[in-house]
Amino acid sequence: MSVREGSVTGLIGPNGSGKTTLFNVISGFYPPDSGEVYFMGNKITGLNPNEIYNLGVIRTFQNPRLFPRLTVLENLLVAAGSRGERVTSSIAKRNWVDGEAKLVKKAYEIAKSVGLEGVERNIASDVSGAHMKLIETARSLMNSPKVLLVDEPAAGISYSAAKNLFNYLLKLKEDYGITLFIIEHRIDILMDYVDYVYVLHLGKLLSQGTPEEVLSDKKVREAYIGD
Amino acid sequence: MDIIGFLISWITFFSIYSILSISLNLEAGYTGISNFGKAAFYGIGAFIAAVVSLLVFLTLSGLSYPLYSLETIVAMGTLSKQNPVLNIIVFLFTLTLAFVISGVAGYLVSYPTLRVGPAFLGITVLSFGELLRIFLRNFQPTGGTYGLAGIPHPFAFVQDPTARDLAFMLIALTLLIAIYLFSERLVNSPYGRLMKSVREDEVASLCLGKDVPKIKAQVLFIGSGMAGIAGALLAYYMGSINPDIFVPSLTFEVWAMVIFGGSANNKGALLGAGVITFLNRASVVLNFMFQNLPVDVNYIRWMLVGLLIVATLLFKPEGLIPEDTRSSFVWSLFGEQKTVSFKERTEEVRKRVKLYVKKLISWFMMGGE
Amino acid sequence: MGLIDLNVIVNTIWIGLIYSLMAIPLTISYKVTRVLNFAHTSLITVGAYVAVILSLVYPSLFSNIFLALVVSFFAGSVVAILNHKLVYRRLMDKEASPVILMIASLGSWIFLKYLIYSIISVVSKAIKKDLYFAVPNFNYTFNLNFLGVSNPAFAYSLVLGLSLVAFTFLIFYKTSFGKAMRAVADNPQLAQISGISDESVMTLTWLLSGGLAAVSGVFWAMFSYASPEFADSLVLQVFAACVIGGISSISLTIFGGFIIAGAENILMTILYTLVGLDLSFRPFLSFLTLLIVILVRPPAGAAGGLPYRLKLRRRESKWTS
Numbered sequence: 001m002s003v004r005e006g007s008v009t010g011l012i013g014p015n016g017s018g019k020t021t022l023f024n025v026i027s028g029f030y031p032p033d034s035g036e037v038y039f040m041g042n043k044i045t046g047l048n049p050n051e052i053y054n055l056g057v058i059r060t061f062q063n064p065r066l067f068p069r070l071t072v073l074e075n076l077l078v079a080a081g082s083r084g085e086r087v088t089s090s091i092a093k094r095n096w097v098d099g100e101a102k103l104v105k106k107a108y109e110i111a112k113s114v115g116l117e118g119v120e121r122n123i124a125s126d127v128s129g130a131h132m133k134l135i136e137t138a139r140s141l142m143n144s145p146k147v148l149l150v151d152e153p154a155a156g157i158s159y160s161a162a163k164n165l166f167n168y169l170l171k172l173k174e175d176y177g178i179t180l181f182i183i184e185h186r187i188d189i190l191m192d193y194v195d196y197v198y199v200l201h202l203g204k205l206l207s208q209g210t211p212e213e214v215l216s217d218k219k220v221r222e223a224y225i226g227d
Numbered sequence: 228m229d230i231i232g233f234l235i236s237w238i239t240f241f242s243i244y245s246i247l248s249i250s251l252n253l254e255a256g257y258t259g260i261s262n263f264g265k266a267a268f269y270g271i272g273a274f275i276a277a278v279v280s281l282l283v284f285l286t287l288s289g290l291s292y293p294l295y296s297l298e299t300i301v302a303m304g305t306l307s308k309q310n311p312v313l314n315i316i317v318f319l320f321t322l323t324l325a326f327v328i329s330g331v332a333g334y335l336v337s338y339p340t341l342r343v344g345p346a347f348l349g350i351t352v353l354s355f356g357e358l359l360r361i362f363l364r365n366f367q368p369t370g371g372t373y374g375l376a377g378i379p380h381p382f383a384f385v386q387d388p389t390a391r392d393l394a395f396m397l398i399a400l401t402l403l404i405a406i407y408l409f410s411e412r413l414v415n416s417p418y419g420r421l422m423k424s425v426r427e428d429e430v431a432s433l434c435l436g437k438d439v440p441k442i443k444a445q446v447l448f449i450g451s452g453m454a455g456i457a458g459a460l461l462a463y464y465m466g467s468i469n470p471d472i473f474v475p476s477l478t479f480e481v482w483a484m485v486i487f488g489g490s491a492n493n494k495g496a497l498l499g500a501g502v503i504t505f506l507n508r509a510s511v512v513l514n515f516m517f518q519n520l521p522v523d524v525n526y527i528r529w530m531l532v533g534l535l536i537v538a539t540l541l542f543k544p545e546g547l548i549p550e551d552t553r554s555s556f557v558w559s560l561f562g563e564q565k566t567v568s569f570k571e572r573t574e575e576v577r578k579r580v581k582l583y584v585k586k587l588i589s590w591f592m593m594g595g596e
Numbered sequence: 597m598g599l600i601d602l603n604v605i606v607n608t609i610w611i612g613l614i615y616s617l618m619a620i621p622l623t624i625s626y627k628v629t630r631v632l633n634f635a636h637t638s639l640i641t642v643g644a645y646v647a648v649i650l651s652l653v654y655p656s657l658f659s660n661i662f663l664a665l666v667v668s669f670f671a672g673s674v675v676a677i678l679n680h681k682l683v684y685r686r687l688m689d690k691e692a693s694p695v696i697l698m699i700a701s702l703g704s705w706i707f708l709k710y711l712i713y714s715i716i717s718v719v720s721k722a723i724k725k726d727l728y729f730a731v732p733n734f735n736y737t738f739n740l741n742f743l744g745v746s747n748p749a750f751a752y753s754l755v756l757g758l759s760l761v762a763f764t765f766l767i768f769y770k771t772s773f774g775k776a777m778r779a780v781a782d783n784p785q786l787a788q789i790s791g792i793s794d795e796s797v798m799t800l801t802w803l804l805s806g807g808l809a810a811v812s813g814v815f816w817a818m819f820s821y822a823s824p825e826f827a828d829s830l831v832l833q834v835f836a837a838c839v840i841g842g843i844s845s846i847s848l849t850i851f852g853g854f855i856i857a858g859a860e861n862i863l864m865t866i867l868y869t870l871v872g873l874d875l876s877f878r879p880f881l882s883f884l885t886l887l888i889v890i891l892v893r894p895p896a897g898a899a900g901g902l903p904y905r906l907k908l909r910r911r912e913s914k915w916t917s
Binding site for chain 3: 263
């Protein structure tokens with residue numbers, strides 16, 4: 001399987017087909033049973049999740065994993081690196097003060113662009129579920145990602161909100177050149193946005209192609225209906 | 228009852244315990260590392276200070292008695308008063324050495340234990356501490372169960388014992404202030420955010436690009452190093468140490484300080500240390516005054532410590548002074564003055580004191596009604 | 597081997613059995629309740645001292661070892677259950693994390709430890725006997741000379757200890773209660789939906805765990821001696837045995853108990869005679885064994901750490917039994 005740079009690629013399949021597991025393998029969470037993962041020509045299998053993150057391969061979680069006792073703003077700030085995050089340089093404020101101010105500005109901008117406003121100073125555990133999803137999305141953008149592995153972005157939100165989110169993701173792709181690899185259950189929404197689709201079933205690749213090809217593939221229909 | 232003496236001893240112990248408490252707070256309160264081996268690093272610092280200082284003094288005088296022997300203690304009695312400069316140099320040197328060695332020990336112990344979750348981490352570090360203690364109990368060169376004595380007080384040349392203790396107290400207090408300021412800086416910087424993210428959700432932190440094992444190792448280095456400094460201070464203050472001081476109960480005393488005073492809050496750490504130190508010193512005094520109680524006062528004190536931990540967790544889990552989520556630098560960027568300036572705060576205090584004094588005076592004037 | 601005589605081997609077997617008996621209840625209670633009970637050693641001490649004090653104060657009744665064991669068992673159970681009801685249950689109802697529960701257990705530990713100290717202090721002054729270093733006053737009807745050890749306490753504790761281990765296996769694997777325990781251990785929510793009341797299972801688990809720990813304390817006191825500190829001085833070994841068992845498998849915990857006993861005694865003797873390693877290094881051997889196990893086979897499952905926790909997920913099934 002390969003995800004072309006600059007594309008919007010979809011990953012679909014019935015429940016339990018291994019979509020999230022694939023994301024976990026790519027992002028370094030699980031070691032693969034066999035095979036390798038390459039990013040921009042370099043092998044990344046076996047790297048730790050934090051190393052893969054810093055290469056620009058960033059994933060979101062289906063159920064947002066926020067830091068409950070930190071404020072929303074701090075949740076966003078953690079996602080970006082900062083010079084003040086090194087023990088030695090953190091003691092002297094002047095090392096990181098300017099960087100912090102810039103980061104905060106960036107965080108506010110990104111928060112605004114996802115539709116998250118006014119909650120930045122709230123403690124993360126206090127915000128609503130919908131906001132949590134937005135924070136999760138905003139967080140994934142803080143470190144200038146090259147590839148975003150988005151896990152079910154439309155889960156649990158309304159049709160129009162989902163459409164807005166997908167429009168926003170597309171805009172990101174255009175503006176920042178981010179490649180998108182999206183797991184989504186709501187095929188009706190997904191198919192309007194993707195260039196290419198992979199279909200997983202029971203841990204194996206069942207089908208691939210453009211949205212039209214995949215939707216008309218008999219095997220895919222059987223997998224979903226028989227499920 | 229020597230009030231001044233009691234106060235000086237209380238403040239000295241308060242300083243030492245506060246350093247321990249702040250160090251545990253950094254590890255457990257901010258970073259979520261359940262370090263049940265604090266006593267071990269405290270002990271390492273103490274023994275390093277004792278061993279090295281005794282060795283230096285003896286070697287410089289051409290003596291080669293075993294460190295634990297009576298001859299050493301007698302010799303140190305005179306040697307420690309001869310050369311004030313030597314005392315102070317050795318003191319400073321061993322303090323630094325204690326920091327480094329305890330810190331490295333913490334860093335090393337973190338390596339295998341980071342592979343496991345909090346339950347195993349707790350067990351392993353606790354076991355490590357017990358291991359060291361049992362080993363030292365049987366290790367003759369450091370005095371076995373009797374430990375070492377004759378440790379050269381940095382101000383041994385000062386004749387008046389109260390002056391000597393006062394000077395030491397000031398040193399301990401200075402170190403405490405330095406460590407407090409350092410910790411405050413650390414936790415209010417982006418690194419502090421990093422620590423908290425590890426505490427809140429290790430996995431998420433890892434997935435957001437943070438090298439979680441390295442962060443934990445760094446924090447353990449700092450925390451253990453601080454504990455080492457505290458241990459060295461203890462050794463010099465008491466003049467003698469033995470392995471049975473550094474028992475798990477001591478570790479849990481420090482935990483009680485952090486939990487009761489308020490975790491993830493340096494002021495809370497100080498408050499906790501203050502309360503526990505008070506209980507500690509009070510039972511020493513009580514034991515001294517009442518010789519024939521059916522139950523050793525210390526036993527009651529320890530039971531109170533245990534109760535404090537359990538009661539706090541049941542009724543006010545964040546501790547007396549809870550985590551202040553808005554003290555970090557980021558908040559000042561919005562002009563939101565949650566943190567009041569020093570001048571304003573002293574003004575506030577001055578106003579309150581005036582009011583209170585006025586009240587007292589009027590109460591007094593009215594004949595105590 | 598000429599290096600090791602029968603004495604060392606026999607000692608190792610006994611110590612291994614007792615370590616296992618001390619470690620098994622900790623494993624069981626952790627498996628079912630998810631609380632790593634640091635107050636565990638207090639239960640051991642309670643058991644030992646109940647036997648010691650009762651047998652000294654009422655020798656007519658309690659020099660009978662079986663009666664003393666039964667009472668000690670229940671003393672341990674009561675303390676464990678009270679600890680659960682007053683502390684753990686209330687914290688669990690507030691959805692406290694396992695770390696909080698662990699820390700609370702530390703509070704219990706200190707409290708119980710010095711409560712025991714206080715009681716010993718009062719009682720020993722009352723009966724005018726030193727209880728800080730005491731042995732239960734049992735009447736061993738059979739003067740068994742077993743494997744070259746003339747002290748009958750050895751044979752009694754060995755036989756009774758083995759029976760208890762067998763008894764534990766029986767309960768855990770052959771009774772419906774054991775099945776309920778395993779269900780709650782594996783998946784508490786599912787167990788609850790299936791109609792198993794997790795609170796009654798937990799209470800009975802503490803009964804079993806507290807009782808076993810107490811009895812293991814009596815055995816130690818019989819053949820060695822009881823002191824307020826003896827259980828805590830064994831904390832390293834007991835925890836190490838549990839770690840080797842992954843804190844999830846009873847059989848592996850027993851294996852762990854014997855490994856640690858072997859490292860401490862047989863390995864120590866070998867190193868002492870061969871290399872002249874001072875006997876004070878004994879605890880290092882236990883700790884080293886613990887470290888090696890953690891490094892080579894990091895415990896998987898909920899007790900594992902990260903990122904290795906994540907990489908070992910597929911091996912999890914090997915460690916539950």
